[in-house]
Amino acid sequence: xxxxxxxxxxxxxxxxxxxxxxxxxxxxxxxxxxxxxxxxxxxxxxxxxxxxxxxxxxxxxxxxxxxxxxxxxxxxxxxxxxxxxxxxxxxxxxxxxxxxxxxxxxxxxxxxxxxxxxxxxxxxxxxxxxxxxxxxxxxxxxxxxxxxxxxxxxxxxxxxxxxxxxxxxxxxxxxxxxxxxxxxxxxxxxxxxxxxxxxxxxxxxxxxxxxxxxxxxxxxxxxxxxxxxxxxxxxxxxxxxxxxxxxxxxxxxxxxxxxxxxxxxxxxxxxxxxxxxxxxxxxxxxxxxxxxxxxxxxxxxxxxxxxxxxxxxxxxxxxxxxxxxxxxxxxxxxxxxxxxxxxxxxxxxxxxxxxxxxxxxxxxxxxxxxxxxxxxxxxxxxxxxxxxxxxxxxxxxxxxxxxxx
Amino acid sequence: xxxxxxxxxxxxxxxxxxxxxxxxxxxxxxxxxxxxxxxxxxxxxxxxxxxxxxxxxxxxxxxxxxxxxxxxxxxxxxxxxxxxxxxxxxxxxxxxxxxxxxxxxxxxxxxxxxxxxxxxxxxxxxxxxxxxxxxxxxxxxxxxxxxxxxxxxxxxxxxxxxxxxxxxxxxxxxxxxxxxxxxxxxxxxxxxxxxxxxxxxxxxxxxxxxxxxxxxxxxxxxxxxxxxxxxxxxxxxxxxxxxxxxxxxxxxxxxxxxxxxxxxxxxxxxxxxxxxxxxxxxxxxxxxxxxxxxxxxxxxxxxxxxxxxxxxxxxxxxxxxxxxxxxxxxxxxxxxxxxxxxxxxxxxxxxxxxxxxxxxxxxxxxxxxxxxxxxxxxxxxxxxxxxxxxxxxxxxxxxxxxxxx
Numbered sequence: 001x002x003x004x005x006x007x008x009x010x011x012x013x014x015x016x017x018x019x020x021x022x023x024x025x026x027x028x029x030x031x032x033x034x035x036x037x038x039x040x041x042x043x044x045x046x047x048x049x050x051x052x053x054x055x056x057x058x059x060x061x062x063x064x065x066x067x068x069x070x071x072x073x074x075x076x077x078x079x080x081x082x083x084x085x086x087x088x089x090x091x092x093x094x095x096x097x098x099x100x101x102x103x104x105x106x107x108x109x110x111x112x113x114x115x116x117x118x119x120x121x122x123x124x125x126x127x128x129x130x131x132x133x134x135x136x137x138x139x140x141x142x143x144x145x146x147x148x149x150x151x152x153x154x155x156x157x158x159x160x161x162x163x164x165x166x167x168x169x170x171x172x173x174x175x176x177x178x179x180x181x182x183x184x185x186x187x188x189x190x191x192x193x194x195x196x197x198x199x200x201x202x203x204x205x206x207x208x209x210x211x212x213x214x215x216x217x218x219x220x221x222x223x224x225x226x227x228x229x230x231x232x233x234x235x236x237x238x239x240x241x242x243x244x245x246x247x248x249x250x251x252x253x254x255x256x257x258x259x260x261x262x263x264x265x266x267x268x269x270x271x272x273x274x275x276x277x278x279x280x281x282x283x284x285x286x287x288x289x290x291x292x293x294x295x296x297x298x299x300x301x302x303x304x305x306x307x308x309x310x311x312x313x314x315x316x317x318x319x320x321x322x323x324x325x326x327x328x329x330x331x332x333x334x335x336x337x338x339x340x341x342x343x344x345x346x347x348x349x350x351x352x353x354x355x356x357x358x359x360x361x362x363x364x365x366x367x368x369x370x371x372x373x374x375x376x377x378x379x380x381x382x383x384x385x386x387x388x389x390x391x392x393x394x395x396x397x398x399x400x401x402x403x404x405x
Numbered sequence: 406x407x408x409x410x411x412x413x414x415x416x417x418x419x420x421x422x423x424x425x426x427x428x429x430x431x432x433x434x435x436x437x438x439x440x441x442x443x444x445x446x447x448x449x450x451x452x453x454x455x456x457x458x459x460x461x462x463x464x465x466x467x468x469x470x471x472x473x474x475x476x477x478x479x480x481x482x483x484x485x486x487x488x489x490x491x492x493x494x495x496x497x498x499x500x501x502x503x504x505x506x507x508x509x510x511x512x513x514x515x516x517x518x519x520x521x522x523x524x525x526x527x528x529x530x531x532x533x534x535x536x537x538x539x540x541x542x543x544x545x546x547x548x549x550x551x552x553x554x555x556x557x558x559x560x561x562x563x564x565x566x567x568x569x570x571x572x573x574x575x576x577x578x579x580x581x582x583x584x585x586x587x588x589x590x591x592x593x594x595x596x597x598x599x600x601x602x603x604x605x606x607x608x609x610x611x612x613x614x615x616x617x618x619x620x621x622x623x624x625x626x627x628x629x630x631x632x633x634x635x636x637x638x639x640x641x642x643x644x645x646x647x648x649x650x651x652x653x654x655x656x657x658x659x660x661x662x663x664x665x666x667x668x669x670x671x672x673x674x675x676x677x678x679x680x681x682x683x684x685x686x687x688x689x690x691x692x693x694x695x696x697x698x699x700x701x702x703x704x705x706x707x708x709x710x711x712x713x714x715x716x717x718x719x720x721x722x723x724x725x726x727x728x729x730x731x732x733x734x735x736x737x738x739x740x741x742x743x744x745x746x747x748x749x750x751x752x753x754x755x756x757x758x759x760x761x762x763x764x765x766x767x768x769x770x771x772x773x774x775x776x777x778x779x780x781x782x783x784x785x786x787x788x789x790x791x792x793x794x795x796x797x798x799x800x801x802x803x804x805x806x807x808x809x810x
Contacts, residue, residue, distance in 0.1 A: 366779065395476065
């Protein structure tokens with residue numbers, strides 16, 4: 001089987017620095033499904049004169065974030081947009097959660113996702129979520145466990161949401177090849193933490209001690225009387241966008257996880273407020289200092305997840321209103337797309353392909369004059385894997401030399 | 406990303422000889438970009454009644470030569486059209502240059518690309534191109550170096566253009582795993598030729614002697630007083646089209662590099678003049694003797710590289726006028742496409758997808774009735790990797806049996 005997708009090594013050999021600038025605007029969860037009463041998706045319902053005008057001058061298409069039929073999480077979906085194959089560049093569950101609460105992970109840290117859970121008198125798990133305790137209660141309990149040191153390893157425990165928290169282990173020589181303690185089922189005892197490789201023996205012992213000590217500490221805190229850990233992982237070492245694409249990239253995003261993702265691929269994370277207007281202001285202020293900008297609008301995904309069709313429509317209309325201000329910087333290449341679809345009707349991420357618009361002097365415009373799922377499906381980009389967007393942006397910015405003579 | 410593209414081994418198991426004939430007509434650099442004043446590309450500007458009539462009976466689409474966003478050289482772009490994955494079947498720089506000047510490489514020959522350059526009194530490179538000496542001067546200097554023998558290895562030196570030449574080493578046991586002597590920068594000495602593997606020791610010594618002797622010979626020929634070699638390579642051994650496709654293929658092309666490429670995949674290279682009419686005459690004369698024909702029109706690419714929009718339009722119109730004569734042979738399958746785009750506006754090869762038209766009795770025609778970038782983007786073939794064209798041609802020629810029972 002032949003994957004015609006160039007590897008990052010190949011891209012590295014053909015990429016070159018240039019003064020042109022690329023702006024990627026991600027409307028999180030952009031794609032949708034038609035409202036049963038109107039037959040129109042959120043994007044098709046929204047009044048978007050500016051996006052439509054731009055679509056008419058641009059080349060459009062539909063992307064599959066990971067693969068046809070695959071519903072992606074936000075992390076793989078964004079990695080694809082940055083040109084990193086999400087099937088190769090994976091991020092451990094613990095690290096992802098840590099990025100999500102803006103925990104400043106250091107290079108050798110080992111992170112785990114944790115649940116507060118409930119065990120009965122026999123030590124068997126009766127609830128993996130401790131009755132979904134409140135986030136406030138979770139924060140209280142985390143304070144009881146935070147800051148311990150075991151065998152020279154510092155342990156940080158931070159709340160995430162409801163019963164969820166992260167545990168970060170900081171010290172030399174930690175090896176995440178250890179088993180989870182979360183049994184992922186009820187009626188059994190939490191799994192013993194054991195080393196999956198000979199090198200991970202010490203790490204397993206330290207984590208097992210932590211789990212045991214936590215259980216003692218939590219004994220009187222029913223229903224949250226046990227911790228269940230999983231997804232032990234190190235911060236992955238990805239090649240940076242500078243190394244691969246010879247870009248100086250900046251992220252203008254307010255949500256923690258996206259900031260963390262951006263850092264993982266070597267972006268500078270700029271100061272910004274939470275609105276699209278704030279992000280565009282930051283873009284204008286820093287426009288001279290970088291040649292790749294990643295802007296991110298979270299609201300569309302959040303509205304989709306809430307099943308709020310109308311609110312998602314309004315978020316998209318807000319982006320449309322802000323577009324002329326963004327265009328003030330006259331980006332050499334502007335890509336507007338989503339990381340994945342989040343149809344309000346599904347109240348969740350979905351596998352549906354995502355509209356994409358690429359505008360540049362060299363884009364070979366198509367006949368699409370509306371930025372929508374149905375119009376983009378006949379666009380000049382056709383239907384393409386999201387990972388190819390980055391290459392197209394680079395090509396349109398004239399930042400790629402010829403492959404072969 | 407997952408392209409379910411079969412390997413050559415698979416194709417070999419399902420291909421079968423048959424009396425049907427395939428003609429591939431490559432209009433080099435066919436794809437373009439819209440003229441700012443008309444909004445029409447070169448192909449859309451050209452008056453092409455015959456191509457349009459054929460498009461109406463054919464199935465059309467847009468191909469990506471290597472991958473979305475990648476600008477290919479002519480060699481990888483053609484290999485893709487012959488059904489060879491250009492990321493797997495690569496050709497060394499030295500060999501490519503030798504093919505480009507029609508040097509008749511033998512199986513064990515090792516070829517290198519050379520530059521005449523300038524070094525100063527301290528032996529440091531001050532100009533990697535010797536002030537771009539004339540091609541005539543280059544030919545003169547090549548004669549001084551041509552025909553030497555070192556340790557039973559014959560050395561051939563032939564001019565290419567301006568400061569560029571090829572050096573071909575002919576003898577037993579040559580190993581191209583040696584370092585370049587071209588330092589690719591100024592202010593440093595030429596790099597010593599060293600073996601990159603233990604087996605290449607003798608080869609490195611021979612080439613180093615050649616470089617030293619050349620420098621002595623050129624001492625009084627400032628600015629061309631040094632040679633800089635790179636891209637040492639053997640003629641690659643590709644499976645032939647006979648082996649893979651069970652075809653008897655012929656190339657009707659006048660440009661050296663394309664003749665060389667055609668030989669690499671096992672085509673017979675037929676005698677032809679340089680015009681499309683000459684090529685069609687050769688096609689008619691040899692039609693009974695082969696079942697696959699590759700015809701090549703260079704002019705469109707050359708005009709594009711020169712930024713000459715109108716001349717590219719005229720070249721395309723010339724092909725259109727010749728088309729009825731080509732159709733006289735009634736090919737079972739006719740594919741008309743380009744190897745890549747060369748928009749006059751960019752004056753260079755580009756990444757833009759390339760219109761393709763496939764005509765056969767079994768092609769399932771689409772609604773496209775104009776052979777153009779924009780019309781082909783809604784064609785029945787969709788947007789596909791160029792490497793799939795060969796399979797489609799084979800299928801339409803009923804030369805592929807069923808896969809699986």
